[in-house]
Every structure is written in structure tokens, then in C-alpha cells.
Amino acid sequence: MERQGEQAKTSRGEQTRALILETALDLFKENGYEETTMRAIAQRAGVALGNAYYYFRSKEHLIQAFYGRTHQELAGAARSILEREHGLRDRWLGVMYANLDLIEPYHRFAGILFATAADPQSPLNPFSPESEEARRESTAIYAEVIDGAKLRIPRDLKQELPFLLWLYHMGVVLFWIHDSSPGRTRTRHMVDRTVAILSNLIALASKPFMRPLRKAILKLMAELREDVPGEAYS
């Protein structure tokens, strides 16, 4: 019944880890973040409290794991969308909607989720070194959104766009968190409108006669941008 072959490797541990994470997310969905105790998570998962802490250094790290899982799922969803769609606007909108669908079940505790993420000291912060991988993967999705689109975009802009779309993505999530409309229709409406406008704006900014203004804005951005994956966070 059981095998412990060398391919299984960390399998046993991974299973426990996954069990704890899923249990935690279920409880978060049911009762919210603050209301869910680590003891309750451990109990329902059928493990000891200390064991939960063996896999997740803190309650916040459960959130980080949730981030990671969501990224994986979004990347998967994005793949099929990006195979199908070829216009910038539709590719972009598709990814945004996929993300909103993905996180909707967690809207209830997403506030706390984002709150802890807002602290620059926190490893959960989207700008932190710990988040670099997630940030890089996320940005990669948006690079693919752009690269696959039938649209000629100058190199300087094209280089910055994935980061900008990722920032936009963050802004949408922030809006979504504060959106109490049923089904988050308000956020979807906002995304519809802004993606359309911004897609046009990108096309416009790509015109040759826009070059000077484009250069000026990109220069300002470069000045302002912290070297995100760098020394800034000691």
C-alpha cells in the first residue's frame, strides 16, 4: 500500500504541508483570518500545533503560500487564454478576469491579506526580496500578454510595460479589496473600462510622434523606481 521509493522523496512532507495549507485556507474562507487560530488549523488538519509551525514559520507565511498557489493557478489559466486571444486588450482583459475569478472566493479575508502585504518590513510585501520569485513570474505573464499581441511597440516602452502592467494588477487588487459590490461587479466594470483606455494609450504612446513625451515619462519612472529586487531591503 505504501511505498517510500526515492522518487517519493519529500512527498510525505509535501503532503502534510499541503494538507495544512488547504485546511488553513478553508478556515480562512469560513471564518476569516483573525478568527482562525493556528490551534484550530492544526486541530482540523489533525496535526500538532508545533507541526504547523514546522511547515509555516508564522501565520502570515500561510498567506505567502496562498500567494504562491494563486500565482501558479493564474499562470496556468493565462496559458490557455494567451493561446486563444491575440489582441492586446483581449489578452490583458482575459488575464485580469481570470485573476479576479481565482481570488473571488477569498474576498472575505483578502483585506487582512493585503494589509500584511502593505508593510515594507513584511516578507509578504510584494516588493520584498522574498516575493521576488512571485513578482518575476507575475511580470512574466504580462510580458507574454504584450509579446504575443499583434501590436508594434517600441523597445524602450516594451521593456517597462510588464512592470507597469504588474503595478496595474496590484492597483486592481487594491480596488477589489475595497469593493463590496455583489460579485465584485464594480471592479470588473472598472477593469473593462481602464484596460480599454490603457490599451489605446499604449498604442498611442507607441506612435513615433509621441517619442519625446514617452522618453520623458520613462525617464522619470526610471528615476523613481527603487531597484526593486535589490539592496533596498537590506
Place this chain on the structure above:
Amino acid sequence: MERQGEQAKTSRGEQTRALILETALDLFKENGYEETTMRAIAQRAGVALGNAYYYFRSKEHLIQAFYGRTHQELAGAARSILEREHGLRDRWLGVMYANLDLIEPYHRFAGILFATAADPQSPLNPFSPESEEARRESTAIYAEVIDGAKLRIPRDLKQELPFLLWLYHMGVVLFWIHDSSPGRTRTRHMVDRTVAILSNLIALASKPFMRPLRKAILKLMAELREDVPGEAYS
């Protein structure tokens, strides 16, 4: 030596309250928010733990009080700036700088501060009903920034601008929190540039020929905007 006339009223209590708040902020500055215990605050203030909780229902409420104090101080600083300056850009920039000066000493623990504030459930959230007064006062400052400027702005835009400037203010604070440059020079640079650009944009948006676009954007905003001081937060 002591009088307890009717004018003194809550004076005794107010003094204790202020003492506790100042002590807490000192400790936050010195050691950060998480590292500062309520017991330590009470001890250094020379009051009993229970007394601290008599004046502040929770540790978070100390932050809310800090917000309030900062608002007061900003309003005071703004008054003298707005008496002096008459161009939109200089009035606006003056207020932004005054605010940055005011909060600089607290940069260290501002992250946590903003983090707890980011949770929609939290009373600290700038959009929450509990924050309505602070939000209203803050918005009033920006209304004054606009009203006193020598610039003709159409009514529809003028009505929305204070809220928009307040949103911008929030965005600046968010940027500031993540700014690890010495003296927050990066934030100041960003503010310099963006206030200049946005001031021009406001002037541009006020031109008669911009009316249709302006109307369209204001309409979208109205659709998106939650009735902030409303039922949304039950």
C-alpha cells in the same frame, strides 16, 4: 495650586490621555510598533496597564489617535502655507511637503501603521466610517488648496478634485512608506514632478474644448466610486 473649576472639565483626563499617546509614539519611534508592548507604554507613562486601555481601546487605536494628531498639525501648517501661496502648484506642493515633514520621524513604524489601515474591516482604514471625520478634514484642506488658487476650474471638476487630491495624497503616502532613500528624497522628487504635471493637467482639463473628455472621465469615476461615507461598510 490646583483648581478644578468647570473650565478644567476633562482636562485631567485629557492630560493623561495625551501623556499615554506621546509616550506610545516615542516608543514606536524608538523600537517600532510590534516591539513596543502595551505594558512598556503604561510603565514609561507611569500609569497602570488598565489605564492605558481606559483611554485607548486597543493598541491600534493609538495609531488612530496618531492619525488624528497628524491631521491637526497638517491643517495648522496648511493654513500658513495657503495664506502665503496663490498658485495651485505651490499651494499643493506646500501642503504635500508639510505632510512629508510631519510624518518623517515616524517612517520607521509607518509600514505597520499603513498595513493595519489597509484592511477594509479595520476602523483605521481611511475609507471606513470611523475615519470619516479625518477624511473630511483632509479633503477640506485640499478643497482650500483649490479654491484659493488663482485658476478658473469648471464646477463639475472642482467638485471632484478635493477627493482626487486626497486620493493622490494617499498614493504619495504609500510610495513614501516604501521609500528607503535617505531623507525620502525619492518621494520628494516624485511629488515635485507629479504635482507639476498634474497641476498642468488640471489646467488643461479645465479648457472648454476638453469638456467632453472631462465629462466622460468624471462619469466613470462616479460609477466606480463607492458611496464612501455610506452603507458600504455596514
Place this chain on the structure above:
DNA sequence: GTCTATAACCGGATAGAC
């Protein structure tokens, strides 16, 4: 209404045994 003192509760986090 303001304040002290003290004990207790609860839950996040850690230590160390198995």
C-alpha cells in the same frame, strides 16, 4: 469619571523531547 493593582484568558510563537 479617573485611576491602580492584579490576575486571568487567549492565541501566536518557541523549545526541546521523542
Place this chain on the structure above:
DNA sequence: GTCTATCCGGTTATAGAC
């Protein structure tokens, strides 16, 4: 890798003094 015991600090409760 898993468990039990323990610590620590936010918070609450109580009972009483000015």
C-alpha cells in the same frame, strides 16, 4: 517530522480607591 509544554504580550475582568 511530530509532539507537548511553555513563554510572551494583547486584551479583559475585577475590585476597589480618589
